[in-house]
Amino acid sequence: MKLYYAPNACSLGIHVLLEEIGKPFELLKVDLAAGAQYKEPYASLNPKSKVPALLRDDNSLVTEWPAIAWYLAKTNPEARLLPETIEGEVRTLELLDYMVATVHMRGFTRMFRPAAFTPTSADEPAVKQTGRDIVTAGYKLLNQALGAKAYLLGDYSIADAALFFLENWGPRANLELPEGLAGHLERMRARPAVQRALKAEGLA
Ligand SMILES: N[C@@H](CCC(=O)N[C@@H](CS)C(=O)NCC(=O)O)C(=O)O
Numbered sequence: 001m002k003l004y005y006a007p008n009a010c011s012l013g014i015h016v017l018l019e020e021i022g023k024p025f026e027l028l029k030v031d032l033a034a035g036a037q038y039k040e041p042y043a044s045l046n047p048k049s050k051v052p053a054l055l056r057d058d059n060s061l062v063t064e065w066p067a068i069a070w071y072l073a074k075t076n077p078e079a080r081l082l083p084e085t086i087e088g089e090v091r092t093l094e095l096l097d098y099m100v101a102t103v104h105m106r107g108f109t110r111m112f113r114p115a116a117f118t119p120t121s122a123d124e125p126a127v128k129q130t131g132r133d134i135v136t137a138g139y140k141l142l143n144q145a146l147g148a149k150a151y152l153l154g155d156y157s158i159a160d161a162a163l164f165f166l167e168n169w170g171p172r173a174n175l176e177l178p179e180g181l182a183g184h185l186e187r188m189r190a191r192p193a194v195q196r197a198l199k200a201e202g203l204a
Contacts, residue, residue, distance in 0.1 A: 142166075
């Protein structure tokens with residue numbers, strides 16, 4: 001199995017899950033700053049030009065954070081990365097979709113790449129502010145979803161790996177985490193799998 005990633009991108013969450021599972025995998029860096037995602041050979045491998053992408057041993061590719069995480073959790077049940085009930089699964093999907101489709105794609109992406117949202121450079125500060133508002137609302141809502149629990153669904157799950165990359169972007173976006181999320185981030189950073197992933201990406 002090979003994970004295409006970029007340091008401190010959303011792929012960090014998938015990297016953490018692979019480390020939690022503990023089976024051998026190869027880490028292949030895509031230099032997003034140099035535009036490698038739009039050039040060969042990556043553009044042919046993954047025409048979406050995004051990371052993460054998981055290349056399985058049969059040479060088939062899985063893209064999209066929630067699909068990759070779900071695949072890894074389902075094919076490695078011994079790692080206990082998903083709740084066992086339908087209700088738990090539904091709540092996991094609900095959280096994943098909100099974190100990836102809203103907080104990441106509509107919020108952080110506006111802050112990090114405002115030019116992708118407007119052809120007019122004068123509009124970029126307003127685009128960034130909209131992104132900031134979406135992320136701030138997202139942090140608040142996720143903080144409420146976490147409540148007094150150690151992890152989003154009680155037990156550790158793939159949802160915590162998604163929350164982790166969002167929390168880890170807080171300082172990069174100059175955003176303070178609500179108290180509950182700050183505690184969750186500390187718990188995540190204390191996990192050996194997270195420490196190994198941060199070290200491998202040069203972020204430790
Ligand atoms: N919907 C995708 C989004 C992935 C995504 O936006 N990845 C970013 C890094 S965090 C990326 O590869 N950006 C490169 C680009 O857009 O040029 C997913 O859930 O995996």
